[in-house]
Amino acid sequence: MKVVVIGCTHAGTAAILNTKKLYPEAEITVYERNETISFLSCGIALCVGGVVKDTNGLFYCSPEALNELGVVTKMQHDVTSIDAQAKTLVVRDLQTGDVSNDSYDKLIMTTGSWPIVPNLPGSDLGNIVLSKNYDHAKTIIEKTQDDAIQNVVVVGAGYIGIELVEAFEMQGKKVTLIDITERVLAKYLDEEFTTVAEAEMTKRGVTLALGECVESFDGIHGKVTTVITDKNTYDADLVVMCIGFRPNTGLLSGQVDMLANGAIVVDAYMRSSNPDIFAAGDSATIFYNPTKKWEYIPLATNAVRMGTLVAHNLLAPTLRYLGTQGTSGIKIYEENYACTGLTVELAQDAGVDVRVATVTDAYRPEFMPTHEEITMKLVYRSADHVVVGAQLMSKVDLTAIINTVSLAIQKEVTIDELAFTDFFFQPHYNKPWNILNLAGLEAMQIASAEKFNEVE
Numbered sequence: 001m002k003v004v005v006i007g008c009t010h011a012g013t014a015a016i017l018n019t020k021k022l023y024p025e026a027e028i029t030v031y032e033r034n035e036t037i038s039f040l041s042c043g044i045a046l047c048v049g050g051v052v053k054d055t056n057g058l059f060y061c062s063p064e065a066l067n068e069l070g071v072v073t074k075m076q077h078d079v080t081s082i083d084a085q086a087k088t089l090v091v092r093d094l095q096t097g098d099v100s101n102d103s104y105d106k107l108i109m110t111t112g113s114w115p116i117v118p119n120l121p122g123s124d125l126g127n128i129v130l131s132k133n134y135d136h137a138k139t140i141i142e143k144t145q146d147d148a149i150q151n152v153v154v155v156g157a158g159y160i161g162i163e164l165v166e167a168f169e170m171q172g173k174k175v176t177l178i179d180i181t182e183r184v185l186a187k188y189l190d191e192e193f194t195t196v197a198e199a200e201m202t203k204r205g206v207t208l209a210l211g212e213c214v215e216s217f218d219g220i221h222g223k224v225t226t227v228i229t230d231k232n233t234y235d236a237d238l239v240v241m242c243i244g245f246r247p248n249t250g251l252l253s254g255q256v257d258m259l260a261n262g263a264i265v266v267d268a269y270m271r272s273s274n275p276d277i278f279a280a281g282d283s284a285t286i287f288y289n290p291t292k293k294w295e296y297i298p299l300a301t302n303a304v305r306m307g308t309l310v311a312h313n314l315l316a317p318t319l320r321y322l323g324t325q326g327t328s329g330i331k332i333y334e335e336n337y338a339c340t341g342l343t344v345e346l347a348q349d350a351g352v353d354v355r356v357a358t359v360t361d362a363y364r365p366e367f368m369p370t371h372e373e374i375t376m377k378l379v380y381r382s383a384d385h386v387v388v389g390a391q392l393m394s395k396v397d398l399t400a401i402i403n404t405v406s407l408a409i410q411k412e413v414t415i416d417e418l419a420f421t422d423f424f425f426q427p428h429y430n431k432p433w434n435i436l437n438l439a440g441l442e443a444m445q446i447a448s449a450e451k452f453n454e455v456e
Contacts, residue, residue: 003314004089004104005030006079006251008037010300011281012110013061014307019108020069022311029072029102031079031091036134037061042300044137045160048144049167055137082107084255084274106276106314109252109264110307113245113282113298122217125224128239131160140164140240144171149237152176153227155214156242157184159330162197164240166332169204176207176234178214178227179243188328189391190343190377192358196393197332204333209234245298247283259285263296268321269313270306278314280306287323289410290341290388291350297326327406329399338402341389341409342379353382354389355450357415357443361435363398365427372396378405378415378439385414385447390439404436415443 003019005012008030016030038061046052066073076094083089088103115130117123127143130136143149144167152168154161157179168175177184183194184201198208212229217239219225227234247262257265257273264272264279268287272279281303285294302324312319329338347354357378362371372395379389390405392398408418419440425432433441 001026001314002103002105003028003108004102004106005108005110006089007109007111007248007281007283008032008066008073009039009110009112009281010303011112011283011307011310012108013038014304015108015110015278015280015310016066016071017061017069018308018311019314020071023314027072028070029074030066031074031077032063033076033078033094034133034135035075037063037066037075039134039137040300041132041137041160042163044131044140045163045167047137047141048164049170055134055141058134058137079251082251082255084252084277087276104276106278108310109249109272109277109279109283110281110303111248111251111283114248115241116244116246117241118214118243120214120216122219122224125217125219126222127224127237128217128241131164131240131242132245143238144168144173150174151235151237153178153234153236153239154242155179155227155239156244157181157210158187158242158244159185159328160242161240162330162332164242165201165206169201169206174205174207174235176209176227176236177201178209178212178229178234180211180213182211184208184210185330185337186345188330188339188343189337190345192377193337193375193391193393196335197337200333200335207234245282247296249279249283252277259294259296261296265294266306269317269319270310270321271313271317278310280310287321289323289325291352297324299324299326299328301327322410325406325409327402329402331397334395335393336395336397336399337391337393338399339389339391340402340406341387343389343391344379347379347388352388354379355382355443355446356380357439357446359435359438359442361431361438363394363396363435364430368427374398374435376401376435376439378418378443380415380443385416385443386412387415387418392435398435401435415440415447419444 040058043058063073081090152173153176212231216228227236249262264284270278282298288295325340327340360375363374374394377391387408423434
């Protein structure tokens, strides 16, 4: 079996390593545009902030390691075209310019995604950078260490943007955060959580330019000096664009089914509409359990699971994808946040009628020396009381709790079941009624009150 893998970040690396384990005799060739593989871009902000000292630590695999396994690893090779019917592809060596042809029995598309870069006036000015790969990381870190760069503008208030804002601020830079939405992290957290995050950033001198749209950039001597929005202008020595990602799937355009944004539509076994072409990671759709729909949610956790599933299903549909809840977490200064599934706003957008229950309590007994608060918000469907989302925040790192809710969503647990699920108790860690039990009980009380009102 001849297997060709295009792209080698999280999904690609997982697919290759597992394919080699399951099919030792398979002939595997990987084509990668870059010089490196398996780069954890989520660590860029940690490097900028000085938490991680060496960017080389953000790699967990290498071309040399793949070569040692017998994988033909073609770095700095760009696949320029694919003929899905003939099962052939054309490849260009980016170092020599040489062009060659290759063929496959099974094709694994793990080409990932690329930052969305709007074509705005002045966007070609120097010091306007992206935050995605190893080269971007080196560029951002280098510019952060330049004393001439004092005013930093981050465009995009998602996870990457927020983490960079904190990192730049901690390095003594004057930071402005711009986003077209009215709140930070609007796709992940409801307003009562984002308000806390925004207040902390503002307190530390970060300028929040929310509800504003970048229209152009101005500069001098070829470098950016100003970001112009529909409402204001902001000084900028450095601009980091992180407004989202688009699947990098143009090679298969018109040859397999895709969403409007280019994400390759896959089935529960990671197969595209062409059964010999598999896709995983940021280049593919995911099954989102809270809405029961195939959607696009680019996360490293999704990527490694999907890449592993590709390997198991190469010859026959063997291991079914369980879907995802889009579970994630972030630390913003001293506060820890985590979320899974639908927020109230996302539920409204998806047409899902939900109710919420929010509880705030000491995370462990008040007789303990410290007993900081945790706030948990539970989102559940009105019709059947099935849990479809949750958010939490606390100064103590209790983010792992959200993983339990993720499983509850996947298994369609109701608020009644969650209220009486067995969780351990030990005063160092929690209370006899776990915070998840409390959230379930609160949701039950709300549901009972609604039912009583209906009867009246």
